[in-house]
Amino acid sequence: MLEGCTPWPKELAERYIAQGYWENFTIGDILDRSARHFPDREALVGMSPITGQERDSYRDLVKKADRLALRLLRLGLKPLDRVVLQLPNIPEFVYLYFALCKIGAIPVMCLPPHRLNEVGYIARHAAARAYAIPSELRGFDYLKLAADVRRQTPSLEFVLVADRNPFPGTVSLARLLEEPVEDTCDRDLLQACRPDPMEVAVFQLSGGTTGRQKIIPHTHNDYLCCCRFSAFMVGMTSYSAFLASAPVAHNFSLAAPGLNGAIYNGAKTVLAQNADPETVMQLVEAEKITYANAVPTMIINWLNHPGRERYDLSSLEVIAGGGFKVNPELGRRVQETFGCRLQQNFGMGEGLHTCTRMDDPQEVILQTQGRPLTPADEIKLVGDDGLKVPAGETGELWGRGPTVVRGYYREEERNREAFDPEGFYKTGDMLRRDDRGNLTVAGRKKDMINRAGEKISAEEVENLIFSNPKVINAAVVAMPDPIYGEKSCAYVILRSNETLGLEELNTFLLEKQIAKFKLPERLEIVENFPLTSMAKVSKEELRRDVAAKLDREKVV
Numbered sequence: 001m002l003e004g005c006t007p008w009p010k011e012l013a014e015r016y017i018a019q020g021y022w023e024n025f026t027i028g029d030i031l032d033r034s035a036r037h038f039p040d041r042e043a044l045v046g047m048s049p050i051t052g053q054e055r056d057s058y059r060d061l062v063k064k065a066d067r068l069a070l071r072l073l074r075l076g077l078k079p080l081d082r083v084v085l086q087l088p089n090i091p092e093f094v095y096l097y098f099a100l101c102k103i104g105a106i107p108v109m110c111l112p113p114h115r116l117n118e119v120g121y122i123a124r125h126a127a128a129r130a131y132a133i134p135s136e137l138r139g140f141d142y143l144k145l146a147a148d149v150r151r152q153t154p155s156l157e158f159v160l161v162a163d164r165n166p167f168p169g170t171v172s173l174a175r176l177l178e179e180p181v182e183d184t185c186d187r188d189l190l191q192a193c194r195p196d197p198m199e200v201a202v203f204q205l206s207g208g209t210t211g212r213q214k215i216i217p218h219t220h221n222d223y224l225c226c227c228r229f230s231a232f233m234v235g236m237t238s239y240s241a242f243l244a245s246a247p248v249a250h251n252f253s254l255a256a257p258g259l260n261g262a263i264y265n266g267a268k269t270v271l272a273q274n275a276d277p278e279t280v281m282q283l284v285e286a287e288k289i290t291y292a293n294a295v296p297t298m299i300i301n302w303l304n305h306p307g308r309e310r311y312d313l314s315s316l317e318v319i320a321g322g323g324f325k326v327n328p329e330l331g332r333r334v335q336e337t338f339g340c341r342l343q344q345n346f347g348m349g350e351g352l353h354t355c356t357r358m359d360d361p362q363e364v365i366l367q368t369q370g371r372p373l374t375p376a377d378e379i380k381l382v383g384d385d386g387l388k389v390p391a392g393e394t395g396e397l398w399g400r401g402p403t404v405v406r407g408y409y410r411e412e413e414r415n416r417e418a419f420d421p422e423g424f425y426k427t428g429d430m431l432r433r434d435d436r437g438n439l440t441v442a443g444r445k446k447d448m449i450n451r452a453g454e455k456i457s458a459e460e461v462e463n464l465i466f467s468n469p470k471v472i473n474a475a476v477v478a479m480p481d482p483i484y485g486e487k488s489c490a491y492v493i494l495r496s497n498e499t500l501g502l503e504e505l506n507t508f509l510l511e512k513q514i515a516k517f518k519l520p521e522r523l524e525i526v527e528n529f530p531l532t533s534m535a536k537v538s539k540e541e542l543r544r545d546v547a548a549k550l551d552r553e554k555v556v
């Protein structure tokens with residue numbers, strides 16, 4: 001396994017293979033297999049910035065992925081090279097993803113809202129050789145971002161741009177995709193590059209725990225195991241149509257079951273450019289979508305859309321909620337309004353997942369986040385003393401299994417904190433288990449804000465606020481929000497005679513080029529922070545304080 005990654009113990013890896021959890025396929029193999037079984041079936045629908053509307057059969061998709069893979073080899077990319085992929089939901093994401101997987105290069109899954117603060121760090125930490133971007137998206141200039149990332153990243157040689165026009169100093173994805181490949185030697189070359197299924201396939205990013213984002217190395221074997229079991233749980237088959245309306249780079253939309261699961265089963269993937277109700281409903285009707293995944297904020301927006309009745313949404317069989325807790329009332333409304341089934345998912349980029357099953361009783365589907373994904377998952381709920389909590393009580397979820405990574409990439413020290421010596425990943429999430437084994441999320445131990453499924457590390461934002469010369473100390477906490485679930489609130493202590501408003505603070509933070517979703521949405525200037533008995537800032541008290549303030553403001 002790539003240096004800097006933690007392999008599974010040999011004996012366990014052999015057991016996962018012997019028991020069929022790991023099938024020794026690569027991500028490229030599953031595309032090839034579906035193309036052999038269903039050459040003419042629709043594989044991918046999406047809007048390309050290069051060619052306009054694309055509708056690829058499996059035969060087309062494999063051809064484009066292969067062509068691009070060969071062109072990337074010609075360009076000089078090699079197995080295990082890291083390629084930061086920051087493309088939105090466009091067909092080129094899919095072509096490039098499979099092309100990289102086929103040559104054993106590793107896509108690094110940055111999200112479109114990430115900025116220099118995030119991408120620069122990740123590109124350097126991964127020692128990326130290439131970086132793929134759109135030229136612009138929602139008014140943001142990615143070419144300028146790429147120039148900045150390049151300046152900071154000595155390893156970065158190629159910037160690949162998904163655009164019709166060429167840009168100086170970059171490689172045009174349009175050109176790479178259009179150049180014909182007829183050479184049979186090239187095909188042998190591709191075959192020779194087929195990666196070892198035990199090798200790293202994809203770098204995911206951690207959902208913002210402490211400090212900087214960490215890189216999660218998934219192998220072909222563990223990532224495909226995740227999509228296969230997840231697809232089974234929602235009844236995905238070659239007749240399914242999956243709507244990706246959240247960024248397809250995110251683990252939920254890529255691997256649980258997501259794009260991987262759809263390709264594995266020969267299903268159709270439809271890429272929505274955004275999660276607006278109009279866009280989503282048009283696509284559900286036109287493409288006869290059967291399965292959609294979403295964070296609760298998106299579901300709330302869909303339910304409240306006044307134009308909903310204009311669309312025929314009867315093809316929808318399952319809406320899978322995850323990333324944030326779906327409350328039972330919301331779940332009930334999903335089922336009544338859309339006439340489909342709800343499935344709950346509790347998951348994370350590190351690969352541990354729980355979910356409800358299609359045939360679970362209604363109260364399990366509405367009230368819990370289900371059970372672990374595979375029979376080989378081992379989980380425990382642990383107290384502060386590191387021991388299992390008594391049955392029925394809340395504890396931190398620790399887990400290991402055939403889909404759960406054993407360590408972050410190049411993070412020896414942080415790995416010692418995040419994984420126990422037996423390889424259990426400590427999620428930082430607090431859960432409860434009922435007597436039938438169903439788990440319910442009850443809170444969080446880690447210092448993170450979950451804003452509509454987008455994760456914000458409090459520590460990362462605090463450090464940036466702290467670098468403001470007016471500021472003595474800062475503490476960022478979650479405040480409740482009816483639509484976003486949580487938003488972030490900054491408590492700040494200022495130097496004497498200084499003033500600071502939310503707008504000024506956010507202008508300062510934006511100058512640091514951080515992703516917009518990380519900006520605090522409320523600022524409280526205080527004289528000092530409440531402390532715990534251990535003399536640490538009591539974030540719990542701050543969370544209570546802001547929640548009480550919001551309650552009072554609601555009443556007025």
Ligand code: J2J
Nearest residue numbers: 207251252256322323324325345346347348349429441
């Ligand atoms: C409460 N909190 C949840 C839920 C995740 C499937 C689904 C989600 C993710 C994801 C994912 C939650 N209720 N139902 O990768 O494959 C919070 C937890 C968790 C963190 C992980 C997937 N589902 N969470 O959200 O890596 O705090 O993955 O540890 O972005 O989201 O975030 P992330």
